[in-house]
Amino acid sequence: MSNSLRSLSTTGLTPKTQVQYWTDALTELCGKFDVDPLGASSLEGHINYTTVSRLKLCQIEASQHRIALPNSRVRKAEHPFVKVLFQTYGISHFEQDGRRIELMPGDCLAYDVSGPHTIISPSLTRHEVVIVPTELLEERGFHSAKMPVCKVSARTGTGRIVHDFVHAAFGEAPRLSPSTATSLADTLIDLLLLPLREVGTMSDRSGPAALYLKAQAFIRDHLRDPELSIEQISAALGCSKRYLHMIFSDRGMTVSDYIWQARLQNCRQELEDAQGKTITDVAFSWGFSSSSHFSRVFRRYFGVSPSSILKVQHQHHLAPDALMKQSVRTFRFPSA
Incomplete structure (x- = not known):
């Protein structure tokens, strides 16, 4: 998908065709809506938008109008997005799920586009908008269907940081390489979630920290x-491999690192218990398929061989703490 800047405008069109053109423009962005110019003789609208990986970043200006997704048109397959809207000029009124929210310059609104809603702008308005596919949020453990509409301030705090980042990303998007755009999009999504988490819109029970704990439990x-x-882990937890990698790398290790570390620690504990098991017995019981491979990574991780652990336990004259000499942080675990 190209990240070049595109522009759509109703300027120069006849009043009769302006509404249809604006409807088509919105459809291209995030699905079909009903558009009403609220009795005005024309609908003057301009959209500049670009893409950053799978995100759409938009700057929208429009004269008085109303857009709506009524119950009769709700089909989630056509609107699988969450929209984060920054009001930069004018006043708008948003309605969804029985809530009516007034938006003024400096306000930020996040909502599920697939649910019935209405936005009324009684005069000229300008918005900066990020359109996020819901599946990108689901990869992070969030589900838009459980997300109520949320209004936060973009004047201060995390809201302002996010808006400034979005504004800068819009200007630089055409110059980003595909790989950089993907990394930037991941960062932008995480930033967008910050103010929403602060006001409790998205439950931490399904956030990164909770998913990390679930992954630890599954691995154990x-x-x-x-x-x-x-x-196997990502399938069981219902998240992407990429997201699982991310929450472990944020804690300084890969998923493979964590698995090997846990296995080695359990192996050492069994060897120190010295209950008549051989090194091969212990290695195979904890997922190793080769005793030589086990001995090699054990020595690299702990700085001693597994056979010396058994010898120590039999002789009872060497303190276990003396065996721990190598820093775990410098050790990279092999793939299985």
């Missing part, structure tokens, strides 16, 4: 399975 429960993989 399946640690002895030699087939344990990130594909």
